[in-house]
Amino acid sequence: MSEGKAKTECVTHEKSQAIVDHLRSKCISRGLSNLKSFGTVFRQFDKDYSRQIGLSEFQKGFQRYGISITEEEELALFRKFDKDGSGLIDFHEFCQQLVPPLEGKRLEVVNDVFQQLDSNGDGLLQTSDIEELMLSRARAHPKCLRGDWTETEFVERLLAAFENADSQDGVVTLQEFVRYYTAVSWCIQDDVSFETQLRHSWSL
Structure with a gap:
């Protein structure tokens, strides 16, 4: 040693x-x-x-x-x-x-949202899992309205925001999803607000 x-x-x-x-x-x-x-x-x-x-x-x-x-x-x-x-x-x-680790109620909520979004239950969040869910948001996004991005590009960019810089493979694991919301969590004071914002952002 x-x-x-x-x-x-x-x-x-x-x-x-x-x-x-x-x-x-x-x-x-x-x-x-x-x-x-x-x-x-x-x-x-x-x-x-x-x-x-x-x-x-x-x-x-x-x-x-x-x-x-x-x-x-x-x-x-x-x-x-x-x-x-x-x-x-x-x-x-x-x-x-x-960044403090995500624990308790907040971790439960993040896991639940991920499972709801993971439509085929393979443990990976892909464009096919959330495309329909996010199309209405994409249509209202300024860059889509201007024609800078297609609706599919909007969804792909959304997924990329969750991924590690060294593993941009087009899919989001539960670990990456939790890591992203660990950072978000620190900026939100109480559990109720965190859950409300998280579910609302995914229209759940």
Whole structure:
């Protein structure tokens, strides 16, 4: 076992999560409380403008937010953020850790909506699943009215908004669907409003 790995294993999951929660609260206190504003936080860490955060930048980023961490905690946190093990943290990995996970009633609602939209029950949301549902919205969209997009293009672009940047395959998995609404959820204060907006957006 490498020395670095041994050090990170001394830091519990609970401790690592507590530090992430502390960073999140610091962001909120500075008015950085939604997914879009995380771009600002990311840039404050990414001092060489490479669109990736290295280990030294990671440590200095926490210092800028007034959070002191040990070397062991730094390494453990870096591994927690660096999901693909590349040795660098990209924006998607960064946001995955800062956005609180979807839980409880909201997760139940998202799962239910996905199942209702997944007409053939294959666990994948495709154009064929939602095309009829979204045609009326497409007809009223300004770009469709101007002829910039066809109605089918509108539906395809809608699906693409849910997908990971590195897996644009034209279908949306439940995991991608949940990830999308995890970010949306943080901007909505109560469960009733979240459910109402989610179901209304899909005409359910």
